[in-house]
Amino acid sequence: MTEARPTGDELVEMLAALANPLRLRIVATLATGRDYVSHLARVIGVSRPLMHMHLQRLEAAGLIVGSLELSEDGKAMKYYEVTDFDLRLTASALAVAARSLTSHDPDKGHAPKESS
Amino acid sequence: MTEARPTGDELVEMLAALANPLRLRIVATLATGRDYVSHLARVIGVSRPLMHMHLQRLEAAGLIVGSLELSEDGKAMKYYEVTDFDLRLTASALAVAARSLTSHDPDKGHAPKESS
């Protein structure tokens, strides 16, 4: 187990990264082996800038990692691969993660009276 | 295990529902026991219409269920409680779920040439 226990904020970021059909498909594709962005964009059928953005989102969440390498013919290739994350989503597990959320805003008075 | 294996689309909806600090806190609170929306809004510190919206989102994803009941003094109370979902998020598990995604659009030609 590499990804021990993410904080609430980290968990939200991970879930947000995975809560997208295209990004889910990207992770699924990378699960079968590493690949570089242009090829990945072609395989999945998406424009390269769009792929680039989604890969950044997944990497920021810690679900994939990229490394810029030089191919034999000298071209710069950015290879991505999945990290070995393992998240368990149950109500009680989420309750634990929720304790470390940093979006309380206890000062800002929400919940106005709303009396009509 | 109640939630056997959601489809790709269902999984995305579940993840999207959980990928929000407030909704994560709602699930965490309901994990300690059922509650009705007005009280839940007060406890968490959010306006009731906002709580209502988030509860709908969570219920649509199948993470919570609500039941409208009549209290002793005749008031209508909508109680929500968590379902016993149990999701495992690994790269290979996501790869399985991704196969049942319904957002291919194989006709619509993405990935234009983009040659400058």
Place this chain on the structure above:
DNA sequence: TTTATATGTAAGAATCCTCTTACAGGTGAA
């Protein structure tokens, strides 16, 4: 009747997300 509780829902603003188009740079081969 008025007050307090509960429910639902609609309209609008502000913001975030998604995606395309267009530009910048680089190397190697014809």
Place this chain on the structure above:
DNA sequence: TTCACCTGTAAGAGGATTCTTACATATAAA
């Protein structure tokens, strides 16, 4: 030089999310 690859990023449109305010309903108690 030109073409075919690779990389990155910025601008803008369109739509989805999030949240507030405001309205509507109902019951019980003072």
